[in-house]
Amino acid sequence: MKEVRILEIKQSVFADNDRQADLLRADLRKKGVFLLNLMSSPGSGKTTTLMRTIEALKDDFKIGVMEADIDSDVDARTISESGAKVIQLHTGGMCHLDAEMTKQGLEGLETGDVDLVVLENVGNLVCPAEFDTGASKNAMILSVPEGHDKPLKYPLMFSICDVVLVNKIDVLPYFDFDMDKCTEYIHMRNPRAKIIPICARTGEGMEEWADWLREEVKNWKNHC
């Protein structure tokens, strides 16, 4: 695997994260850069989903990826094989990224020619939901083995996501996962959330997801 650049992120000094996030979002819109904030529990399949997403969209857009992790660069090394521009962000123990930290990452990535940047946030359903990163859209992955009751337990995460990818549907026969209940609970938290069942390993559902994301990026760039 290739070596990847690692950026040690500094903790933010800004008290008003919402303001910083709005400023960053406005700046990205001006530059025509779409930022997707991708969140999930540890082990839900963010990196595999991302590999498939890059594969599906690499002819449409120049793609950049920021891999946020407490430690290690295993995901960034995997992603670097995809041809996307990658940077590893080390959060120094921090459990989330805020807008200023995201900005540091974007500067490190150098987004000059990039259309779509995906931020793979720290694996955590609690803290990342509390901080607006300045992203154009928020996405999360809920995997089948985690159970359909997660929207009941992590309400904020589901309420802020524009799209929920329900991953690992290939193992549905082996788990007590009720897709109807899952949909009901997600919509209880956020009636407008789009829900797309996928299997990143086999590719099932990835076309619908890629279509959704392609449209969003195009709309964003059309309104720069």
Add this chain to the structure above:
Amino acid sequence: MKEVRILEIKQSVFADNDRQADLLRADLRKKGVFLLNLMSSPGSGKTTTLMRTIEALKDDFKIGVMEADIDSDVDARTISESGAKVIQLHTGGMCHLDAEMTKQGLEGLETGDVDLVVLENVGNLVCPAEFDTGASKNAMILSVPEGHDKPLKYPLMFSICDVVLVNKIDVLPYFDFDMDKCTEYIHMRNPRAKIIPICARTGEGMEEWADWLREEVKNWKNHC
């Protein structure tokens, strides 16, 4: 299902959590109460494992359970069916419990006649690892679908755990999970960590886990 008591936990005012944790641990030792801090990602099977654990140990000990959650009381309602004494702790959005918050929970639970208290911490591999709760021992559950690389990504969590339960081994054939690598990575973080493969759903491995916990509780009470 039964109604359960819900306690809204207040945020701590103590700057020195380590000191508060040591005080709480000393107090619990004096009272002969063993506190197990059980941590994991969302959806790794904490509640099912806990149900099986209570079943295995209820003739040996009087058991109490504190269910910490951002919101909801679904887990506490499930656990209340087991016959254990249960209290639901709402963290008000907080992503972890510290020693003072744990103490509030123990007071709410009323541990007078209890030998073993299990704290089901918030589902999160990052923040709970940073705060000593005052527990006698730390345990975590890593489930097979999450992947064997998690000790590389969440080093602190694995380094502070006395025991790691590798859950959902019944689905090993459907996932690329390498138990040898998992063991190697866990021991890289913590050479003394005990690793027990289990399947809480079928009961596999639960005897070894119950034996380990029984011994720990007995030793704790013998040295009061």
